Amino acid sequence: MASTVLTGGEAVVRALAAHGVTQAFGIPGTHNLEIYRHLAVYGVAHVTPRHERGAGYAADGYARVTGRPGVAITTTGPALLKIAAAVGQAYSDSVSLLVASPGMPLRHPRQSTGLLHEMRSRTEALRGVATFSHRVSTVEEIGAAVARAFTHFGSERPRPVHIEIPLDLLETAEPVGDVRIAAPAGPTHGEHAGTPEALAPALTRALAAPGPTVITVPEETTR
Structure with a gap:
C-alpha cells in the first residue's frame, strides 16, 4: 500500500474526491481553512451561503436533486450548531448528508479555557440529530471515517453523518495509506x-x- 504524507485537511478533501465528491457547501472560518485550501486542487467546487444552516439545506437539496451525497463544511462551535437543523431534517427525510467540522485539539485539557467556541462535546451534539457522529484521532483515520460515511450511504437507509477533525490534526502532516473506496452510494432519499x-x-x-x-x-x- 502506497504511503503519502498529508495534512489532515488535505486528507479530508482527498477522501471526499476519491468518493466522487465534486461539490461542497459551507462557510470558511479560521479553524477550517486547512480544508478549504485543498478543495480546488482536488476539483471540488464550493458554494458559500450566508449562514451554516443554509449550507446544510443547500447540501441537502443537492443530494435530493442529483442523487449523490451532499457535503457541508462548517467551522467550530455555533457554526456547527447552526447546521444541526438541516442535519435533523436530512435525518427525517432520509437524505445522504456529510458534515465535516474541526474540533478541539487532541491534547487540549478537559478544563474550559474558552478555546474554539468551547462546547462540552461537538460529537455528542451532532449525534442527537445524525445517524452517527465520529471524531477521528489520527490523520490516517480520516480516510476510513469518510469511507464509513459513504458505506452507510450506499448500504443502509441514507441519513446524515458528521465527522469531526481535531484542529491540530488538520494542520499536522502524517503518512497515510491509499484511500479505501466504499461501495457506490445508492439513491439518497427513498428513490x-x-x-x-x-x-x-x-x-x-x-x-x-x-x-x-x-x-x-x-x-x-x-x-
Whole structure:
C-alpha cells in the first residue's frame, strides 16, 4: 500500500474526491481553512451561503436533486450548531448528508479555557440529530471515517453523518495509506423504486381496479 504524507485537511478533501465528491457547501472560518485550501486542487467546487444552516439545506437539496451525497463544511462551535437543523431534517427525510467540522485539539485539557467556541462535546451534539457522529484521532483515520460515511450511504437507509477533525490534526502532516473506496452510494432519499418495466404490471392493475388500491413494496427496496 502506497504511503503519502498529508495534512489532515488535505486528507479530508482527498477522501471526499476519491468518493466522487465534486461539490461542497459551507462557510470558511479560521479553524477550517486547512480544508478549504485543498478543495480546488482536488476539483471540488464550493458554494458559500450566508449562514451554516443554509449550507446544510443547500447540501441537502443537492443530494435530493442529483442523487449523490451532499457535503457541508462548517467551522467550530455555533457554526456547527447552526447546521444541526438541516442535519435533523436530512435525518427525517432520509437524505445522504456529510458534515465535516474541526474540533478541539487532541491534547487540549478537559478544563474550559474558552478555546474554539468551547462546547462540552461537538460529537455528542451532532449525534442527537445524525445517524452517527465520529471524531477521528489520527490523520490516517480520516480516510476510513469518510469511507464509513459513504458505506452507510450506499448500504443502509441514507441519513446524515458528521465527522469531526481535531484542529491540530488538520494542520499536522502524517503518512497515510491509499484511500479505501466504499461501495457506490445508492439513491439518497427513498428513490429505491423499481424500474418502469417492473412497476408497469402493478400500475396496470391499479388503474383497472374498481376502487382504491394499496400497493405494498418490500422493505429492502425502500431502505
